[in-house]
Amino acid sequence: MKKFTCVQDIGDLREAVAEALEIKRDRFQFTGLGRNRTLLMLFFNSSLRTRLSTQKAAMNLGMNVMVLDVTQGAWKLETERGVVMDGDKAEHLLEAIPVMGSYCDVIGVRSFARFRDKAEDYEERILEQFIRHSGRPVFSMEAATRHPLQSFADLITIEEHRRVERPKVVMTWAPHPNALPQAVPNSFAEWMNAADYDFVITHPEGYELAPEFVGRARVEYDQRKALEGADFVYAKNWAAWADPNYGKVLSRDRSWTVDDEKMALTNDAFFMHCLPVRRNMIVTDSVIESPRSLVIPEAANREISAQVVLKRLLEGLQ
Numbered sequence: 001m002k003k004f005t006c007v008q009d010i011g012d013l014r015e016a017v018a019e020a021l022e023i024k025r026d027r028f029q030f031t032g033l034g035r036n037r038t039l040l041m042l043f044f045n046s047s048l049r050t051r052l053s054t055q056k057a058a059m060n061l062g063m064n065v066m067v068l069d070v071t072q073g074a075w076k077l078e079t080e081r082g083v084v085m086d087g088d089k090a091e092h093l094l095e096a097i098p099v100m101g102s103y104c105d106v107i108g109v110r111s112f113a114r115f116r117d118k119a120e121d122y123e124e125r126i127l128e129q130f131i132r133h134s135g136r137p138v139f140s141m142e143a144a145t146r147h148p149l150q151s152f153a154d155l156i157t158i159e160e161h162r163r164v165e166r167p168k169v170v171m172t173w174a175p176h177p178n179a180l181p182q183a184v185p186n187s188f189a190e191w192m193n194a195a196d197y198d199f200v201i202t203h204p205e206g207y208e209l210a211p212e213f214v215g216r217a218r219v220e221y222d223q224r225k226a227l228e229g230a231d232f233v234y235a236k237n238w239a240a241w242a243d244p245n246y247g248k249v250l251s252r253d254r255s256w257t258v259d260d261e262k263m264a265l266t267n268d269a270f271f272m273h274c275l276p277v278r279r280n281m282i283v284t285d286s287v288i289e290s291p292r293s294l295v296i297p298e299a300a301n302r303e304i305s306a307q308v309v310l311k312r313l314l315e316g317l318q
């Protein structure tokens, strides 16, 4: 594998899940693979799970790991070409990327949507520059439009817990005080469509996701109706995608919060969320603490999804 930014990069999903479960059985069986190889993880945004689980996965493979919080301690980076750099930004991304590439073998990048310009976000201009100019295999640790390490961990978690061949998976919008990116819901939709589950998306009007991510999913505006018979409930907030409201919060309606009454409509569904989660906005204390909540095993599977990806990237190095 040469890069990992979307579901297509992982290839056959059954094979990927089988490899993940094999790694989970013994996560130290490939410790020689990363010997004398260096991973650089770059964070333009905050992280708890991605930072720790990816570092742990790299260590399981015997890699050396460097982590840089780009916004803390490094020079402030200019990202636009053609700008006269007479302001507060001391370094251009076009020098910083190849320099960072020269110190490592694999690069992970976290760079959220900035909501300044929809085209800039949806063309993945930051991530694409790393792919073009670093000279290294690049993987996404949540970019502007997708969070594939999360979606892969979500898929593994569903495969471990499903009771039927083709479970009903419902992704529901839920309220949040701030404008959050569409990366997690876009990516989850992309992976659920690829997995060919019975996949339903529910959200208030105005929160439609980009059609290329919705794909074959059924969109149901009535949350209660959508939840009927669900085997998995995947909650997430996102800001509006559709024009003219791109990046805006249109609703903080707490009648969309996932609570016990909503979960009672389901087929005794499992509850999922990528974390971090705002309790009693997205989901009630009772639901997230219930035995049907998978949020902790789901987060634990981030180590496994990262390890499959790093293993394949290492195997792809000359």
Ligand SMILES: NCCC[C@H](NC(=O)CCC(=O)O)C(=O)O
Residues within 6 Å of the ligand: 142, 147, 178, 180, 181, 183, 184, 274, 275, 276, 277, 278
């Ligand atoms: N990586 C998982 C989610 C990251 C991000 N959440 C956040 O920024 C939450 C921040 C807050 O709740 O203030 C998102 O939704 O894409």
Ligand SMILES: NC(=O)OP(=O)(O)O
Residues within 6 Å of the ligand: 046, 047, 048, 049, 050, 051, 142, 150, 274, 275, 276
């Ligand atoms: N789910 C997830 O990516 O968490 P972090 O933002 O803490 O890395």
